Amino acid sequence: MGIKKESDGIADHSLKNAEKRMKNIIYQKILDDTIANIKSNGYRPSLLLHACCAPCSSYVVEYLSSYFDITLFYYNPNISPAEEYEKRSEELSKLVREMRVTKNVNVLITPYTPKDFEDISKGLEHIPEGGARCFKCYRLRLEHAAKYAKEKGYDFFTTTLSISPHKDAGVLNGIGREVSEIYGIPYLFSDFKKKNGYKRSCELSMQYGLYRQNYCGCIYSKKEI
Numbered sequence: 001m002g003i004k005k006e007s008d009g010i011a012d013h014s015l016k017n018a019e020k021r022m023k024n025i026i027y028q029k030i031l032d033d034t035i036a037n038i039k040s041n042g043y044r045p046s047l048l049l050h051a052c053c054a055p056c057s058s059y060v061v062e063y064l065s066s067y068f069d070i071t072l073f074y075y076n077p078n079i080s081p082a083e084e085y086e087k088r089s090e091e092l093s094k095l096v097r098e099m100r101v102t103k104n105v106n107v108l109i110t111p112y113t114p115k116d117f118e119d120i121s122k123g124l125e126h127i128p129e130g131g132a133r134c135f136k137c138y139r140l141r142l143e144h145a146a147k148y149a150k151e152k153g154y155d156f157f158t159t160t161l162s163i164s165p166h167k168d169a170g171v172l173n174g175i176g177r178e179v180s181e182i183y184g185i186p187y188l189f190s191d192f193k194k195k196n197g198y199k200r201s202c203e204l205s206m207q208y209g210l211y212r213q214n215y216c217g218c219i220y221s222k223k224e225i
């Protein structure tokens with residue numbers, strides 16, 4: 001059984017506070033305002049979009065590709081085993097090849113680095129899905145995306161993760177804001193499950209015959225099925 005460290009408690013507390021601060025914010029309204037601003041200024045920003053899988057990316061790409069040049073950034077060291085990592089990455093590439101909205105959409109598949117996830121999940125193996133291990137998992141992926149977006153000069157970064165009914169948009173956007181401030185790269189606030197985003201992602205998954213996994217990604221979530 002894993003031992004919970006004091007520092008993990010501090011991280012939990014900090015994230016809970018971020019969640020409380022952000023809980024009344026309507027992220028879809030912020031996104032609507034950002035898009036209205038982009039349209040009124042007549043420009044097309046670049047967006048590094050962290051992508052967890054093809055089904056979640058389908059609706060987000062359909063929605064945002066009218067306004068942004070998108071790079072789907074597949075960095076998910078939480079996924080286990082390696083074959084599953086490959087399978088999800090191949091589905092993402094297939095989606096981008098087959099969707100009709102892809103003229104300004106590219107995919108960047110990063111190498112599989114499971115140790116990144118092993119390091120941040122130590123001592124949290126026993127925590128159920130939706131708890132402290134997941135918050136660290138979100139942060140790992142968002143922080144990596146923020147660093148890359150800054151290094152390569154993107155205008156914004158964000159993640160597809162908020163489309164899932166199992167993912168808390170308050171926590172995700174709180175982390176997005178924190179790493180945005182640390183790395184100096186604008187975060188695109190969003191809650192993609194709004195506007196029937198999750199429902200639309202299911203429809204698109206059917207349309208493109210996408211593989212829909214039945215567990216979140218890590219070995220611990222697989223054991224919870």
Ligand code: SF4
Nearest residue numbers: 134137216217218221
């Ligand atoms: S359940 Fe999902 S979000 Fe939580 S740690 Fe595992 S892979 Fe990450």
